[in-house]
Amino acid sequence: MATRAARDLPTEEFILPGSRSCAACGLMLTYRHALKALDPGKTLVAVPASCMTVLHGVYPITPVKVTCINTPFAATAASASGLVAGLKAIKREDYTVVAFAGDGGTYDIGIQALSGALERGTNFMYVCYDNEGYMNTGTQRSSASPAAAVTSTTPILAKAQHKKDMIRIVEAHRIPYIATASPSFPLDLFDKVKTAKDIRGSRYLEVLAPCPPGWGFPNKDLIKMGKLTVECGIHVLYEIREGRLRLTSRSLVLAEKGRKKTIADYVKGQTRFKKISKDQIDALQQWTDQRWEEFLQRHNRG
Amino acid sequence: MADKIRETVMAISRPAPGEAGRTGDWRSYTPVIDHEKCTGKDSCLYCWLYCPDGVISREFPLEIDLEYCKGCGVCAEECPRKAITMVE
Numbered sequence: 108m109a110t111r112a113a114r115d116l117p118t119e120e121f122i123l124p125g126s127r128s129c130a131a132c133g134l135m136l137t138y139r140h141a142l143k144a145l146d147p148g149k150t151l152v153a154v155p156a157s158c159m160t161v162l163h164g165v166y167p168i169t170p171v172k173v174t175c176i177n178t179p180f181a182a183t184a185a186s187a188s189g190l191v192a193g194l195k196a197i198k199r200e201d202y203t204v205v206a207f208a209g210d211g212g213t214y215d216i217g218i219q220a221l222s223g224a225l226e227r228g229t230n231f232m233y234v235c236y237d238n239e240g241y242m243n244t245g246t247q248r249s250s251a252s253p254a255a256a257v258t259s260t261t262p263i264l265a266k267a268q269h270k271k272d273m274i275r276i277v278e279a280h281r282i283p284y285i286a287t288a289s290p291s292f293p294l295d296l297f298d299k300v301k302t303a304k305d306i307r308g309s310r311y312l313e314v315l316a317p318c319p320p321g322w323g324f325p326n327k328d329l330i331k332m333g334k335l336t337v338e339c340g341i342h343v344l345y346e347i348r349e350g351r352l353r354l355t356s357r358s359l360v361l362a363e364k365g366r367k368k369t370i371a372d373y374v375k376g377q378t379r380f381k382k383i384s385k386d387q388i389d390a391l392q393q394w395t396d397q398r399w400e401e402f403l404q405r406h407n408r409g
Numbered sequence: 410m411a412d413k414i415r416e417t418v419m420a421i422s423r424p425a426p427g428e429a430g431r432t433g434d435w436r437s438y439t440p441v442i443d444h445e446k447c448t449g450k451d452s453c454l455y456c457w458l459y460c461p462d463g464v465i466s467r468e469f470p471l472e473i474d475l476e477y478c479k480g481c482g483v484c485a486e487e488c489p490r491k492a493i494t495m496v497e
């Protein structure tokens with residue numbers, strides 16, 4: 108049953124206040140609700156170098172009430188695999204192992220370890236929080252950054268390439284559960300993490316987590332920005348179980364009622380798109396429309 | 410032959426609030442709740458749901474932990490009754 112209201116979510120907080128993350132951080136909101144969906148007393152988290160490491164704090168204090176190991180940048184899924192094997196050896200398989208990595212740590216640097224773990228069918232959950240850049244080190248371009256975004260490594264001409272279609276790469280491993288989510292739709296996010304928790308085998312979640320300093324929008328607009336990513340169709344909410352794709356939440360509504368927001372609406376409130384040209388807007392719109400059609404077709408096929 | 414000394418040294422952090430200090434000091438604007446506009450009866454809890462830092466109470470009358478609230482303004486922006494204002 109889908110969670111319908113805020114009051115139905117668990118009341119306990121697993122991140123203590125006073126963390127190091129920026130104000131209005133999309134990752135922070137994502138993690139807050141993801142931990143509510145897990146059973147933090149029976150969860151081990153693996154985190155590579157990223158904003159998530161910063162969130163987890165500096166020794167000897169952490170704001171997070173869950174056991175976490177910090178892994179080398181490229182090794183997240185390999186470290187998680189080791190935890191899974193260790194738990195099996197000591198017969199503590201009631202624990203859930205969850206890797207939480209940024210887009211740099213997933214799309215680029217951690218992809219080999221991730222592919223290895225998925226190919227082995229490792230019994231774990233991998234969550235990529237995608238803020239579309241190497242934010243912790245100062246907004247460098249990643250293969251998840253959108254086309255036409257200015258980053259600190261694409262400062263003059265902006266990024267030339269479209270975002271990598273990571274989910275297709277993940278899907279090629281034929282794992283039992285894949286889902287996308289957004290912190291602006293926390294109930295959908297909560298339900299997906301909960302669903303993933305109870306499935307055996309490899310599960311992959313990708314959350315588009317808006318980042319006010321990296322994208323260049325006012326803090327107060329965090330939720331509106333996340334909603335806009337879904338409403339313009341650049342981020343689509345769905346889950347894929349055993350190869351079958353189903354749109355969820357706001358994306359499901361848009362499939363029935365039609366999309367009204369455009370890429371032009373989306374880019375205008377973000378300074379990272381300050382150099383975008385009319386042609387680049389059209390190209391991004393076309394890229395978005397084409398993907399949307401593919402998702403619709405798969406959804407309708409059932 | 411001397412026994413091998415096997416010792417594992419691990420750095421383990423312990424959970425505590427205020428890891429980054431009193432993050433309330435980051436604020437330029439402070440959220441203030443008008444309890445006449447939000448009485449608690451059938452209130453939506455959107456502010457609680459969307460506060461990234463989880464510093465708004467779940468019980469009514471709602472309370473904000475100003476020692477740690479970072480002043481992002483998300484709660485005020487998302488409140489459908491305009492019951493929260495950001496004050497300098």
Ligand SMILES: Cc1ncc(C[n+]2csc(CCOP(=O)(O)OP(=O)(O)O)c2C)c(N)n1
Nearest residue numbers: 156157158180209210211212240241242243
């Ligand atoms: C092998 C290695 N290379 C580079 C770094 C420096 N580094 C630390 S965090 C980071 C950025 C991580 O980006 P991403 O994975 O997208 O996460 P985000 O910071 O956006 O949360 C980099 C480059 C490192 N720690 N280790």
Ligand code: SF4
Nearest residue numbers: 128129132158242318
């Ligand atoms: S840089 Fe972005 S992702 Fe990183 S802590 Fe700040 S808001 Fe969050």
Ligand code: SF4
Nearest residue numbers: 447452453454456488
């Ligand atoms: S969002 Fe506004 S109306 Fe809803 S619970 Fe919070 S203060 Fe009350």
Ligand code: SF4
Nearest residue numbers: 460478479481482484
């Ligand atoms: S201003 Fe931001 S941190 Fe403070 S209570 Fe509102 S949403 Fe939470």
